[in-house]
Amino acid sequence: MTPFTLPRNSIIHGDCLNAMRTLPSRGVDFILTDPPYVTRYRDRSGRQVLNDDNADWIEPAYAEMYRLLKCNSFTVSFYGWNSIDRFSAAWAKAGFRMVGHIVFRKRYASSRGYLARHHENAYLLAKGRPDxxxxxxxxxxxxxxxxxxxxxxxxxxxxxxxxxxESFCPQSGIILDPFCGSGSSLVAAQQQGRDWLGIELDPNHHRIASSRLAGEMEEAA
Structure with a gap:
């Protein structure tokens, strides 16, 4: 498909691979995303995350993210610790460099196995050599x-x-989240005065995120 002008302050409903392939190269200033961890996660009420049962999307999704990101810019991507080999291989193949690791500390244990899990992780990825x-x-x-x-x-x-x-997106920049879920990254962008673009596959989560962002934009008006 022929790429069109990068939309701003909107949430696309659909598969992120199909959506990203229609977007113009090097139009995004920062990517912040929390993709499926490939763990077949199910919460206590039985809710699941779409595409969390396969890893087929990982490599092509990060290749598209790299294409869409401006040179000398950053991506922050959460990941599943038990699938780090798949994620890191996809990042490297796309062209990203791992330049930092972020730990998100919780006061509670989100789950328990051999250890009680009190944190989540994300990598700071660079395209080029950001200042x-x-x-x-x-x-x-x-x-x-x-x-x-x-x-x-x-x-x-x-x-x-x-x-x-605040740290990784310029004030006039646009943030992309290809797995935006309920839209937390987009809300954060809106509150910090950045433009944003989300993509979400699950129709229910797309509705939730769209309603949530509409409320944020109405408050800011």
Missing amino acids: MLSRRVIGDVIDMPYTGNRLHPTQKPVAALTPLI
């Missing part, structure tokens, strides 16, 4: 308040995403 001097440097441990997962089975708190946007 290290023109932005606010943040720490690599960020507190993650509990959201209650009311809107999504793996809902991230806006407060934990805000410093990432």
Whole structure:
């Protein structure tokens, strides 16, 4: 398909691979995303995440993200620790460099196995050589308040995403989240005065995110 002009402040409903392939190259200033972890996750109420049962999307999705991102810019991607080999291979093949690792510290255990899991992880990925001097440097441990997962089975708190946007996206920039879920990353972008573009496959989560962002935009008007 022929790419069209990059839409701003909207959420596309559909498969992110199909959607990203229609977008113009090097039009995004920052990517912040929490993709499926490939763990077949199911929460206590039985809710699941679409495409969490296969890894087929990982390599082509990050290849598209790399194409869409401007040169000398950043991506922050959450990942599943038990699938890091798949994620890191896809990042490297796409052209990303891993330039930092972020731990999101929880005061509660989200699950228990051999260990009680009190944190989540994300990698800071670079395309090219971003300037290290023109932005606010943040720490690599960020507190993650509990959201209650009311809107999504793996809902991230806006407060934990805000410093990432402040540090890694220019004030006039646009943020892309190809797996936007309930829209927390987009809410954080809206609250920080950045433009945003989300993509979500699940129709229910797309409705939730769209309603949530409409409310944020109405408040800002």
